Amino acid sequence: MKKAYRIKKNQEFQTVFKRGKSVANRQFVVYLLKQESADTHFRIGLSVSKKLETLSAVIV
Template sequence: MEKEYRLAKREDFNKIYRYGKSMANHQFVLYYLPQPKLEKFRLGVSVSKKVGNAVVRNRLRRMMKEIIRLKKDQMTPHYDYILLARKPVVEMEYAEMEKSIWHVIRKASLLKRNDTIKK
């Protein structure tokens, strides 16, 4: 994920957790907060220690970021997002994870308007 799309500071995470909205399914939780000053969106990814050891968590984080990176043009700009992984994600394949992430984003109505129709 390129630098302008990254959310890295603790205070940014805390602000989104406190003032943002959330949407969830069984595998992921998506927190989001409008940021009108931003031209693009920023994404933060978090995986709890409850999910697995460092190797597992880092692998999940890389996969989650890659799923978003490949279709970043479909994400609504002017938002900050935090994507949290829940325990069931560990057993999922890449394609299942991708489907689940886009499900929670679609559920939150955060896809660009012209891309909401599934092809």
């Protein structure tokens, strides 16, 4: 994935969490925030809970 499509900064994640909408099920929570400019492309970021982070370290 191109770097331009990635959300990496904490401030950007916080903006999506605070201003965006969320959809959830048992496995995932997806946060969406429509961008103000129609010219810009979509961006995506992944966040893993500390529980899963620890579990993935054990599995590897």
